[in-house]
Amino acid sequence: MDALQRRLGTLYAVPAVALLVLSFVAPLLVVAAFSTMPQGVFSLLHLPDFSAYGTLVTQGYWQSLLWSLFMAFAATVILFVISWPLAFGMAKVFKRFTLVLTIGVVLTLFVSENIRLFGWVLTLMKGGLIDGYLGAWFGGGLEGALYNVPVIIFGLVYVYFPFMLFPLAQGIAMVPDDARQAARDLGASRWQILTEIDLPLSAPGIVVGSLFTFVLATGALAEAKLLGGSAVIVMAAEVETAFTYGQDWPLGSALSMTLIAIVAVLAIFTIARIDLDSIMGRRG
Amino acid sequence: MSQNQPILRLAGLLKKFNGFTALDSVDLSVSEGEFLAIVGPSGSGKTTLIRLLVGMDEQTDGTIWLRDERLDTVPANERPTCMVFQSLALFPHRTVGQNIEFPLKIRKVDAARRKERALELLNLLRLPEHYYDRRINECSGGERQRIALARALAFDPEILFFDEPLSALDYRLRKTLEKELKDLHQRTGKTFIYITHSLEEAMVMSDRIAIMRKGQFEQIGPGEEIYARPQSRFVAEFMGEVNLFPARPGEGAHAFEGLAVDDKAAAQQGLIAAEGAYLMVRPEKVRVLEEGERADFTTAGTVHAGYLLGSRRQYEIERGDQKPLIIEIVQDGSPPLADGARVRLGFDAGDTHLVERD
Numbered sequence: 001m002d003a004l005q006r007r008l009g010t011l012y013a014v015p016a017v018a019l020l021v022l023s024f025v026a027p028l029l030v031v032a033a034f035s036t037m038p039q040g041v042f043s044l045l046h047l048p049d050f051s052a053y054g055t056l057v058t059q060g061y062w063q064s065l066l067w068s069l070f071m072a073f074a075a076t077v078i079l080f081v082i083s084w085p086l087a088f089g090m091a092k093v094f095k096r097f098t099l100v101l102t103i104g105v106v107l108t109l110f111v112s113e114n115i116r117l118f119g120w121v122l123t124l125m126k127g128g129l130i131d132g133y134l135g136a137w138f139g140g141g142l143e144g145a146l147y148n149v150p151v152i153i154f155g156l157v158y159v160y161f162p163f164m165l166f167p168l169a170q171g172i173a174m175v176p177d178d179a180r181q182a183a184r185d186l187g188a189s190r191w192q193i194l195t196e197i198d199l200p201l202s203a204p205g206i207v208v209g210s211l212f213t214f215v216l217a218t219g220a221l222a223e224a225k226l227l228g229g230s231a232v233i234v235m236a237a238e239v240e241t242a243f244t245y246g247q248d249w250p251l252g253s254a255l256s257m258t259l260i261a262i263v264a265v266l267a268i269f270t271i272a273r274i275d276l277d278s279i280m281g282r283r284g
Numbered sequence: 285m286s287q288n289q290p291i292l293r294l295a296g297l298l299k300k301f302n303g304f305t306a307l308d309s310v311d312l313s314v315s316e317g318e319f320l321a322i323v324g325p326s327g328s329g330k331t332t333l334i335r336l337l338v339g340m341d342e343q344t345d346g347t348i349w350l351r352d353e354r355l356d357t358v359p360a361n362e363r364p365t366c367m368v369f370q371s372l373a374l375f376p377h378r379t380v381g382q383n384i385e386f387p388l389k390i391r392k393v394d395a396a397r398r399k400e401r402a403l404e405l406l407n408l409l410r411l412p413e414h415y416y417d418r419r420i421n422e423c424s425g426g427e428r429q430r431i432a433l434a435r436a437l438a439f440d441p442e443i444l445f446f447d448e449p450l451s452a453l454d455y456r457l458r459k460t461l462e463k464e465l466k467d468l469h470q471r472t473g474k475t476f477i478y479i480t481h482s483l484e485e486a487m488v489m490s491d492r493i494a495i496m497r498k499g500q501f502e503q504i505g506p507g508e509e510i511y512a513r514p515q516s517r518f519v520a521e522f523m524g525e526v527n528l529f530p531a532r533p534g535e536g537a538h539a540f541e542g543l544a545v546d547d548k549a550a551a552q553q554g555l556i557a558a559e560g561a562y563l564m565v566r567p568e569k570v571r572v573l574e575e576g577e578r579a580d581f582t583t584a585g586t587v588h589a590g591y592l593l594g595s596r597r598q599y600e601i602e603r604g605d606q607k608p609l610i611i612e613i614v615q616d617g618s619p620p621l622a623d624g625a626r627v628r629l630g631f632d633a634g635d636t637h638l639v640e641r642d
Contacts, residue, residue: 182373184361185338186387186439196386200377 035253052254068235072217075156087168147229155223171205297346308499321486324496366441381416387439405434531557549580569635579630
């Protein structure tokens with residue numbers, strides 16, 4: 001019986017594994033191979049050459065990497081703080097309104113990200129919606145709202161909001177009400193209930209939401225290009241340039257590999273640190 | 285502090301939910317160190333009452349006093365009382381030790397002192413000290429009960445409330461824990477208020493029982509008193525197997541349905557068949573009469589079914605279209621009554637009790 005179940009389990013996993021290997025692992029390996037290709041050779045049959053990684057350091061690409069990581073981090077933290085109260089309301093307070101809110105947030109995903117970002121550009125740009133109104137009413141204008149780092153972070157927060165909100169609401173929904181009530185009965189203040197009960201017990205949702213937003217925001221391109229002008233060049237933009245204008249595939253691949261490696265290490269480290277089963281108090 | 289001053293006093297406590305009166309202006313006094321059980325069927329208002337007492341809900345009207353201070357205006361987390369939840373509500377992400385220490389951590393007691401107290405409580409609850417580092421999900425049902433209790437005791441409450449914490453356990457474990465709880469009450473000297481729908485549980489543990497019905501206290505008193513002298517049919521039937529004979533005031537001063545009565549004996553005991561009253565007799569007080577043997581109240585019927593209850597045997601006696609009579613006979617080696625046998629039954633006026641209302 002047990003053996004049969006194990007065999008069935010293996011069989012069931014085959015399609016998913018095959019798909020992952022073909023569409024995820026294989027391209028990754030190709031990119032990894034490209035990244036060690038000597039410049040101008042354009043063949044995979046060669047001795048590995050790590051000069052592209054050297055270029056990454058010497059040509060200052062690490063700055064783009066740091067900008068990407070910093071802005072993704074800032075967006076994740078801001079998203080967590082602003083999503084928490086709303087997610088808490090969705091999970092514990094609003095009843096039917098939760099559905100309305102969910103539909104509302106999901107609907108925004110129906111419109112392409114670029115179009116939504118262009119909307120913000122038109123709203124914030126000089127001579128745009130806000131600037132125009134401010135000028136008409138008060139004579140003053142909205143100077144420098146676009147093309148800086150804060151507006152890029154704003155764009156990231158705006159675009160990745162659903163990716164934080166929903167996992168967070170899911171996580172908070174898992175916090176048992178009686179644990180909150182018991183904590184209160186045992187003397188805990190609202191703040192203590194938050195730190196002792198709500199945050200640790202909704203950790204799976206927090207981890208998933210934060211990883212989603214951080215990983216997606218690290219690889220984000222459109223926010224920096226559209227809202228940021230090119231105030232800073234993010235890593236994804238460098239990768240794009242290297243593959244297109246630069247025609248330097250080894251460099252593009254090396255940049256990609258570095259980004260993937262950093263994000264993967266962070267993700268694996270976070271997930272491994274948090275024992276999802278024990279948090280949820282699952283019975284063995 | 286005088287021993288006579290009640291530790292807890294409810295005055296006209298009223299709770300309505302959208303027009304439905306869950307708690308109907310109840311008054312209650314609980315004395316220091318008492319073990320009070322509040323018993324009632326579901327929907328009788330006992331859960332509403334405890335929610336008001338711990339501050340999880342707000343009353344519509346009335347007051348709650350803890351000694352000389354208003355309790356109902358104090359927020360739940362500042363009340364010096366504590367509750368053991370029906371679900372126990374242990375924190376799954378914390379170890380046994382961290383669960384017990386929780387109220388101390390909230391009060392910012394230092395870690396060494398916290399641990400010392402947690403180990404003391406583990407000992408008090410007869411749990412091994414190495415459980416301190418266990419995870420909650422590695423503990424059995426009975427162990428979790430004790431951990432929840434230890435956590436509540438760590439809070440050092442003025443009054444400890446229990447919301448049916450034993451209801452989910454199997455019979456044997458429940459019996460053991462009932463006794464442990466009673467023992468713990470004696471050792472700690474704390475005031476315990478215990479909500480349950482099981483009268484058996486209430487009888488085993490408590491000093492006093494308050495029976496709830498439709499949002500009010502139907503009767504409050506020691507278990508023996510409630511068992512022997514219920515004031516209403518509701519309480520009489522709630523307190524286990526009972527035979528009730530409706531009064532027939534039109535047929536005589538001491539006439540009860542289906543019974544032949546010795547008027548003198550009944551008059552001596554003051555058993556007046558007033559309108560709406562019932563004559564109550566417990567199954568173990570009814571005896572099978574020999575040929576020619578007399579009793580103050582007599583009746584006859586056919587043995588319908590017998591059930592063995594360990595040391596006693598219970599029979600249902602059919603009496604025409606009246607409610608079957610329930611009797612219990614101590615097993616003394618004599619042969620059991622045969623199914624369908626015709627028997628004459630009797631009991632004495634001194635073993636009965638007059639229940640005055642429904």
